[in-house]
Amino acid sequence: GNSVTQMEGPVTLSEEAFLTINCTYTATGYPSLFWYVQYPGEGLQLLLKATKADDKGSNKGFEATYRKETTSFHLEKGSVQVSDSAVYFCALRNQAGTALIFGKGTTLSVSS
Amino acid sequence: AAGVIQSPRHLIKEKRETATLKCYPIPRHDTVYWYQQGPGQDPQFLISFYEKMQSDKGSIPDRFSAQQFSDYHSELNMSSLELGDSALYFCASSVRGRDTEAFFGQGTRLTVV
Numbered sequence: 001g002n003s004v005t006q007m008e009g010p011v012t013l014s015e016e017a018f019l020t021i022n023c024t025y026t027a028t029g030y031p032s033l034f035w036y037v038q039y040p041g042e043g044l045q046l047l048l049k050a051t052k053a054d055d056k057g058s059n060k061g062f063e064a065t066y067r068k069e070t071t072s073f074h075l076e077k078g079s080v081q082v083s084d085s086a087v088y089f090c091a092l093r094n095q096a097g098t099a100l101i102f103g104k105g106t107t108l109s110v111s112s
Numbered sequence: 113a114a115g116v117i118q119s120p121r122h123l124i125k126e127k128r129e130t131a132t133l134k135c136y137p138i139p140r141h142d143t144v145y146w147y148q149q150g151p152g153q154d155p156q157f158l159i160s161f162y163e164k165m166q167s168d169k170g171s172i173p174d175r176f177s178a179q180q181f182s183d184y185h186s187e188l189n190m191s192s193l194e195l196g197d198s199a200l201y202f203c204a205s206s207v208r209g210r211d212t213e214a215f216f217g218q219g220t221r222l223t224v225v
Contacts, residue, residue: 031210032210032211034213036216042218043116043202043216043217043218043219044155044202044204044216045216046213046214046215049211049213051210051211089154089155093210093211094210095210096208096209096210097143097160097162097167097168097208097209098160098168099145099157099160099168099170100145100157100204100214101157102154102155103154104153104154105153105154
């Protein structure tokens with residue numbers, strides 16, 4: 001079946017540090033991959049996505065590259081800010097209209 | 113821009129009571145999803161609708177049911193509530209497609225006491 005595995009958190013960083021959150025997936029066919037972010041008390045917001053192998057999604061300084069050979073979609077940011085503190089979810093969708101399957105989420109805490 | 117609207121935002125119910133959660137998707141979105149998120153957990157898919165017909169079923173308990181109406185709003189009905197049903201319930205909507213973004217509402221926080 002389809003599944004997403006994320007690195008466990010929490011991840012605690014100082015401002016301007018480099019961020020990597022690992023995500024690997026298992027899926028039949030060719031899924032689309034997403035990163036969603038959830039701030040405290042809010043719903044999930046799409047951060048970035050990639051729809052085919054070797055695509056790079058990017059937004060707000062975050063990047064992730066769809067690696068089919070390693071079935072991975074790791075999230076990176078070169079210099080984190082305090083405002084990036086949130087929970088990050090990796091997700092996949094395998095077919096048109098099917099529901100997103102989420103990983104367990106990784107909590108990021110950035111201190112100044 | 114219009115977003116996904118959920119109501120109520122907070123709900124407190126007693127065990128064995130019923131609850132109805134409402135979701136108003138973004139206009140022209142043809143697909144609605146319901147998710148349950150326990151404390152510190154990932155969102156678990158419950159059920160989805162495409163053009164008012166149930167399209168996918170996830171880990172929705174038999175005590176729960178949902179439907180989508182002619183105006184595309186959706187309701188999640190929960191009966192015989194248990195303490196373990198306390199969670200954040202999200203509705204999301206999208207245009208049907210593998211690559212399309214699902215837009216999430218702010219959620220309904222259900223507390224069962």
